[in-house]
Amino acid sequence: MEITRPTSLSEALDARAQDPGADLLAGGTDLMVEVNFGLAKPEHVIALRRIDEIGEVEDRRIGAGVTWARLEESDHRALAQLSRTVGSPQIRAAGTIGGNIGTASPAGDGLPWLAAVDAEIEVASQARGTRRLRWDEFFTGVKRNALEPDEVIVAAVLPERVPSNQHFAKIGQRSAMVISTVSAVVVRDDDGSVRVALGSVAPTPIRALAAEQLINENPQPTDEVLAEFARTVSAEVTPITDHRSTESYRRHAAGVLARRLLERCLAS
Amino acid sequence: MIVSFTVNGEERIANVSGPESLLTVLREELGLPGSKNACEQGECGSCAVVLDGAVVTSCLVMAADCEGSEVTTVEGIGSDRELHAVQQALLDHGAVQCGFCTPGFVVTAAHLFEENPHPSSDEIKEALSGNICRCTGYGAIARALEELAEGTA
Ligand SMILES: Cc1cc2nc3c(=O)[nH]c(=O)nc-3n(C[C@H](O)[C@H](O)[C@H](O)COP(=O)(O)OP(=O)(O)OC[C@H]3O[C@@H](n4cnc5c(N)ncnc54)[C@H](O)[C@@H]3O)c2cc1C
Numbered sequence: 022m023e024i025t026r027p028t029s030l031s032e033a034l035d036a037r038a039q040d041p042g043a044d045l046l047a048g049g050t051d052l053m054v055e056v057n058f059g060l061a062k063p064e065h066v067i068a069l070r071r072i073d074e075i076g077e078v079e080d081r082r083i084g085a086g087v088t089w090a091r092l093e094e095s096d097h098r099a100l101a102q103l104s105r106t107v108g109s110p111q112i113r114a115a116g117t118i119g120g121n122i123g124t125a126s127p128a129g130d131g132l133p134w135l136a137a138v139d140a141e142i143e144v145a146s147q148a149r150g151t152r153r154l155r156w157d158e159f160f161t162g163v164k165r166n167a168l169e170p171d172e173v174i175v176a177a178v179l180p181e182r183v184p185s186n187q188h189f190a191k192i193g194q195r196s197a198m199v200i201s202t203v204s205a206v207v208v209r210d211d212d213g214s215v216r217v218a219l220g221s222v223a224p225t226p227i228r229a230l231a232a233e234q235l236i237n238e239n240p241q242p243t244d245e246v247l248a249e250f251a252r253t254v255s256a257e258v259t260p261i262t263d264h265r266s267t268e269s270y271r272r273h274a275a276g277v278l279a280r281r282l283l284e285r286c287l288a289s
Numbered sequence: 290m291i292v293s294f295t296v297n298g299e300e301r302i303a304n305v306s307g308p309e310s311l312l313t314v315l316r317e318e319l320g321l322p323g324s325k326n327a328c329e330q331g332e333c334g335s336c337a338v339v340l341d342g343a344v345v346t347s348c349l350v351m352a353a354d355c356e357g358s359e360v361t362t363v364e365g366i367g368s369d370r371e372l373h374a375v376q377q378a379l380l381d382h383g384a385v386q387c388g389f390c391t392p393g394f395v396v397t398a399a400h401l402f403e404e405n406p407h408p409s410s411d412e413i414k415e416a417l418s419g420n421i422c423r424c425t426g427y428g429a430i431a432r433a434l435e436e437l438a439e440g441t442a
């Protein structure tokens with residue numbers, strides 16, 4: 022096996038251009054599980070952790086190389102909340118948001134937040150420079166995304182204004198080290214409009230647009246509207262049955278979780 | 290490929306051929322079998338080491354990516370003559386049964402106490418939430434570290 026350890030983004034893009042088949046390595050918490058189980062046999066690895074340019078958090082940018090341990094301190098409340106639920110302290114010290122985006126698992130806990138705040142994913146290549154894709158253009162299916170073989174994920178780019186009233190929660194089988202059965206983020210703006218995103222209930226993170234619409238029309242929802250909101254969320258998701266849970270439980274839990282988070286937003 | 294890095298304060302060189310983990314290289318190349326291999330999927334913490342200032346699961350670190358890094362394993366904590374305070378506390382409280390998980394607990398707890406000499410009970414539990422013990426039921430481990438945190442161990 023060959024390894025390239027670039028110390029700048031341009032070196033990384035150079036290496037990627039020369040060998041588009043190479044595997045990118047950030048914290049390794051997804052890739053090394055595959056290696057250890059014989060599912061991945063990388064021949065050329067491009068290791069990204071020495072690239073400062075992708076390791077910074079700025080105003081509207083979260084570098085791909087930023088770890089969950091750092092995002093636990095984020096000013097974005099739901100991002101900090103979800104970061105604290107990823108794996109364990111050891112996993113959060115190594116795992117990055119860029120790796121979460123790269124893996125594009127339906128259960129990736131960072132993804133519903135990116136959907137809820139309408140983030141863009143910034144990617145770069147040597148041949149075509151930088152491009153930005155909306156989150157729903159980037160995530161294309163179960164563990165599939167729109168990254169081209171010569172590209173690297175650079176950052177998640179946030180819109181100019183991100184409402185501070187936001188909450189995350191996930192359901193799993195226990196509290197530590199658990200892959201989400203359902204996860205959700207609700208963001209509420211000062212004008213009462215909301216955005217509702219869910220994970221683990223579809224091939225990609227999704228927004229519950231009909232449920233959002235219902236609250237946008239009823240910004241001070243009564244109990245009946247809240248119950249209708251939960252039913253609407255449950256109707257909008259398209260979960261599957263697998264070894265972690267069933268389709269019907271996930272559907273039910275998605276509605277319950279979204280309603281609970283909306284109530285938290287309304288109370289704060 | 291040759292990878293050079295610092296392990297427990299010593300310059301070490303490892304011959305790495307593939308994508309194998311730091312854990313494999315520590316145990317099989319460098320004669321440091323203290324870090325234990327249990328799950329190889331980041332779930333149990335028995336392979337925990339300090340890598341460049343943070344505790345990570347060494348089974349998920351690609352050894353080839355450790356060039357220039359600084360690693361502390363359980364072998365680098367305490368000495369034959371004098372145990373580290375965390376080791377002594379675990380011993381005093383009978384917090385070890387089969388001992389397979391113990392190196393991971395020692396590395397993780399020693400790092401916690403280095404950063405925060407008086408962690409709360411919740412902080413201790415949070416720091417150790419990635420370390421699984423199949424024997425003790427955790428009670429003795431938690432009591433040992435809580436007393437150490439209070440300075441009464
Ligand atoms: C025990 C355990 C518990 C976990 N718990 C959770 C959890 O609770 N929630 C959760 O969401 N995830 C969890 N995970 C999964 C994993 O930790 C996360 O997905 C993490 O964010 C992956 O980041 P990484 O840097 O380790 O990725 P890596 O393994 O380094 O990379 C993952 C993938 O992304 C690609 N990639 C990485 N960086 C880039 C980049 N800059 N540009 C393009 N592609 C890139 C890689 O090529 C690879 O395909 C867990 C994993 C383990 C082992």
Ligand code: FES
Pocket residue numbers: 325326327328329330331332333334335336337346347348349
């Ligand atoms: S062997 Fe590494 S976490 Fe279990």
Ligand code: FES
Pocket residue numbers: 384385386387388389390391421422423424425
């Ligand atoms: S003492 Fe046996 S696994 Fe912890």
